[in-house]
Amino acid sequence: MQIRKILVFSILTLLLLIGIDIAVSRFFNGVFKKLESGRYHKNKFTLYENTSELLVVGSSVGEDGIYPPILADTLGMTCWNGSREGQTILFYLAVAEKTLERYKPKLVVQLVEMDHMETAVEKRGVERLKPFAHTDPELRKYIYYHNRYRRWLAFSGLVSYNSIYLHLWRPLLHKADIYPPDGLGFIPNSGRYTIPPSAKTDFSDYVMRPLEDTQIDLHTKLLDKYSQANVPLVLVMVPYCTPGPSTTSTIEKLKEWDKEREDMILLNYWDDKRFVGHTEFFYNDNHLNTDGAMSFTKIIAHDIKEWLKQHPDWLDSPKGISTP
Amino acid sequence: MNLRSVQIFGVFRIENVLDRNSPEQAYCVVLLRYTENSMLFNSLNYVIFLLCTVVLYYIIPHKLRSTFLIVASFFFYMNWVPAFGLMLAYIILVAWAGAWWISRNDGKVVRQRILTLILILLLFPLVFYKYAGFLLENLLAVLKVFAPMKSLHFVLPEFLQPIGISFFTFIAMGYVIDVYRKHTKVLGLHRVTAFISFFPQISAGPIARASSLAPQFDEKHVLTYEEFSYGIAQILLGWFKKAVVADRLSLYVGYAFKDTSMTSGKSMLLGAIFFAIQLYCDFSAYSDMAIGSARLLGFKLSSNFQRPYLATTVRFFWSRWHISLTTWFRDYIYVPIYNRWRGDKKKLSVFLSGVIMVIVFAISGLWHGAGWTSIVWGVLNGLFLAIEPPLLKRWFKIESRFPKHWMITGVMNWIKRGITFALMVLCFIFFQASSIRNAGYALQSIFTMAPGFSIKGHFAVFAIVVSVLLFFIELHEEKTKVPGGFLLSRSLVLQAIKISLFVSLIVMIGVLDSSQFIYFKF
Numbered sequence: 016m017q018i019r020k021i022l023v024f025s026i027l028t029l030l031l032l033i034g035i036d037i038a039v040s041r042f043f044n045g046v047f048k049k050l051e052s053g054r055y056h057k058n059k060f061t062l063y064e065n066t067s068e069l070l071v072v073g074s075s076v077g078e079d080g081i082y083p084p085i086l087a088d089t090l091g092m093t094c095w096n097g098s099r100e101g102q103t104i105l106f107y108l109a110v111a112e113k114t115l116e117r118y119k120p121k122l123v124v125q126l127v128e129m130d131h132m133e134t135a136v137e138k139r140g141v142e143r144l145k146p147f148a149h150t151d152p153e154l155r156k157y158i159y160y161h162n163r164y165r166r167w168l169a170f171s172g173l174v175s176y177n178s179i180y181l182h183l184w185r186p187l188l189h190k191a192d193i194y195p196p197d198g199l200g201f202i203p204n205s206g207r208y209t210i211p212p213s214a215k216t217d218f219s220d221y222v223m224r225p226l227e228d229t230q231i232d233l234h235t236k237l238l239d240k241y242s243q244a245n246v247p248l249v250l251v252m253v254p255y256c257t258p259g260p261s262t263t264s265t266i267e268k269l270k271e272w273d274k275e276r277e278d279m280i281l282l283n284y285w286d287d288k289r290f291v292g293h294t295e296f297f298y299n300d301n302h303l304n305t306d307g308a309m310s311f312t313k314i315i316a317h318d319i320k321e322w323l324k325q326h327p328d329w330l331d332s333p334k335g336i337s338t339p
Numbered sequence: 340m341n342l343r344s345v346q347i348f349g350v351f352r353i354e355n356v357l358d359r360n361s362p363e364q365a366y367c368v369v370l371l372r373y374t375e376n377s378m379l380f381n382s383l384n385y386v387i388f389l390l391c392t393v394v395l396y397y398i399i400p401h402k403l404r405s406t407f408l409i410v411a412s413f414f415f416y417m418n419w420v421p422a423f424g425l426m427l428a429y430i431i432l433v434a435w436a437g438a439w440w441i442s443r444n445d446g447k448v449v450r451q452r453i454l455t456l457i458l459i460l461l462l463f464p465l466v467f468y469k470y471a472g473f474l475l476e477n478l479l480a481v482l483k484v485f486a487p488m489k490s491l492h493f494v495l496p497e498f499l500q501p502i503g504i505s506f507f508t509f510i511a512m513g514y515v516i517d518v519y520r521k522h523t524k525v526l527g528l529h530r531v532t533a534f535i536s537f538f539p540q541i542s543a544g545p546i547a548r549a550s551s552l553a554p555q556f557d558e559k560h561v562l563t564y565e566e567f568s569y570g571i572a573q574i575l576l577g578w579f580k581k582a583v584v585a586d587r588l589s590l591y592v593g594y595a596f597k598d599t600s601m602t603s604g605k606s607m608l609l610g611a612i613f614f615a616i617q618l619y620c621d622f623s624a625y626s627d628m629a630i631g632s633a634r635l636l637g638f639k640l641s642s643n644f645q646r647p648y649l650a651t652t653v654r655f656f657w658s659r660w661h662i663s664l665t666t667w668f669r670d671y672i673y674v675p676i677y678n679r680w681r682g683d684k685k686k687l688s689v690f691l692s693g694v695i696m697v698i699v700f701a702i703s704g705l706w707h708g709a710g711w712t713s714i715v716w717g718v719l720n721g722l723f724l725a726i727e728p729p730l731l732k733r734w735f736k737i738e739s740r741f742p743k744h745w746m747i748t749g750v751m752n753w754i755k756r757g758i759t760f761a762l763m764v765l766c767f768i769f770f771q772a773s774s775i776r777n778a779g780y781a782l783q784s785i786f787t788m789a790p791g792f793s794i795k796g797h798f799a800v801f802a803i804v805v806s807v808l809l810f811f812i813e814l815h816e817e818k819t820k821v822p823g824g825f826l827l828s829r830s831l832v833l834q835a836i837k838i839s840l841f842v843s844l845i846v847m848i849g850v851l852d853s854s855q856f857i858y859f860k861f
Contacts, residue, residue, distance in 0.1 A: 028838050
């Protein structure tokens, strides 16, 4: 009798849960489809709609550090900044896959950070893209990279729309989008950074950390994806405000690739004197404010333009020239 | 040495695997790799394991049930790192043999000597895994003061300690001491194994006593709908505390404590408050899930947390926080020292009682972590407890001046709760900071409201919303005294609706990535 009661209760609870899940899925799928602004709309655009000649991909340092109109004007290409806050290599791979399925950009600017290849592959950021795993099975291998079993949970609307309400609702609740209409994916940030008196300045004791094998594999995959599609790639190492160690294992690895590979170049602004210590360009230690973003984008645009002047055939045949 | 060899030997030097600036971070990173597909209480793997264990437990004959639980417990424990099973077996064997040896001797001196030997043998792995690095580091620092030598350089060992070693060592020690004091009868190897390795409590408590848990293995448990409901409700409450509150708050706390010298005063203050709530939810969630899981098997584990932040004094706080550990320290450390110092006197002076309190809490701090921050945390708590009685006397004098009205009493109680909570937040800054210096930066930042890195507002909004939700649940529980009682109903249909809605709520707003429980590292 007791066991029967437990079974009835368990089955009833399960059925109710399935019912709630279906209802939640339908409701949120509808909301998701109707989004016309905000971060998820931006991701939808980057993954499925964008056809700009120059594609910028990165994390928050790219999202608020690169102002596409400057790149577009300087290089004479249409440009879209597809960077998204909190994202790392798994997102970059997803963007590469979806972009190359659809069209071939003329140039891709990929932002990199000083220690990304020395830390374990981050999973929280990419799991923010869960709704895409719900609707696009091809993206499950990236979004649930860390746990194969959880890919099965992508069927659940409750799981897929878990914890994303801020970015889902915000564009619906606040008409004013965080993205300016002509910013092409750029988020402006104001404020000036104050370096705390206790900030570390002496890095003589800094020990180079080993690279993570998985990170190397995934980054190599990314480079190969663009390379196989004959898309030239510019890796941009972003600047920091406070001084850091003169180099890191990630930077050294990127330099190594820069020497070895002809289909990519590295623009390293890590310890660029135009930024280190210039608090007027930052709103925190490694995120540029709008003034900083304008200056930084001008510098990148200029450097890419110079590179293309010296190597006019690179855009058409990135593997065909030798990098100095 | 690679990660594979870690699984074989169970110990390794962190620097051989990763080069991280903070050993604690490295420990967590490595542990996370192992726990990715392991049986954390908030993981799908554990749900499957628990379901299979409960079904099989009630299917098999009563005689075989405790043996089955031993197998299930070792499977559960060795799922983390198989070699750690050897450590658990060692502790069980030493406890069993030690208790048996003590029971075979009547002479007080002999029994005392055997007890000392057994306690040393039980504590050895804990000291080795947890405190070797800390002890060597401090020894080296002292040596350098007295004999400054530039060439004096050691690479300090850092070992991945077996999960829950502090807990099952204390369970085993408690059992041996109880046998020595003749508070419990000596148990056979089978029973000692079943009770020490019991999987719901093995990785983070509650620290069970032999006298209450061991006899339950003889009882013929029958799964009733009522017990099932209580068990499920408590497990779900634990899951809510962990996934919705603790892990949500940990995002903010992580940013706030990442570099305390850079965090702004406002963010640091919120981070410290959130950490106090996070720690409570994280640990009590584990206890709730442990107690609920045991209840599904018909076992009753002692309550470990009773809404500590609703306590009106520090003393009450400690009677509600990590009760099984606090009572362990009281019974096995505080009372013996108190009795020894008291001698023939009737009562010990307030000052000396306070000194004992500080000593006991310093040891408790050391139990929580091999570092000076943990010791300072313990000492601060001890000091608060020591100075509280005279301060409370004055407070009561002030209180007595007001008319006895329920509203005034209520306001007074909430003021006391606020003060107690503030004191605990202050202590927990030391608990969370990676060094005394960083704790100092955090305090400086809070008290001067320093400018610096401010954490985005929406993190705080989420954290506040879930904290308020928790607050109401706690208030309800304070009235009913039933953990997860708001999920229960006499009507089966209504209870199914409540539970399915609550599960949906957790899945919708919780952090669902099987994050590590903070207390596992103890």
